[in-house]
Amino acid sequence: MGHLRANGFEVEIIDVEGQRLRDVRRSLGVPRELAACHTALVDGYVVEGHVPADLIATLLTEKPDVLGLALPGMPVGSPGMQGPSSQPYEILAFNKDGKSWVYERR
Numbered sequence: 001m002g003h004l005r006a007n008g009f010e011v012e013i014i015d016v017e018g019q020r021l022r023d024v025r026r027s028l029g030v031p032r033e034l035a036a037c038h039t040a041l042v043d044g045y046v047v048e049g050h051v052p053a054d055l056i057a058t059l060l061t062e063k064p065d066v067l068g069l070a071l072p073g074m075p076v077g078s079p080g081m082q083g084p085s086s087q088p089y090e091i092l093a094f095n096k097d098g099k100s101w102v103y104e105r106r
Contacts, residue, residue, distance in 0.1 A: 003079035007053035034070035050078040
């Protein structure tokens, strides 16, 4: 959450886990295969995982017809997952039908 705050986002943390978190994801329309460690609702869009703040800002500016963005897993090099070497990763967009596609590669 520090990454989002450092990039100008106001963050309210609601700590849930287990079945309750799975229920939240399901109610927001996050496809099971895209589930990650964090789930957020940002101005009506779902953001799942360690999605970079600049892509969230782009999402809010461009307002594409998507339900949200997801970064499954916790790839080294993504925000909050710094390490000695980065690995490439894909941020996925998804829609209300559960279809997903690559939004951006990093």
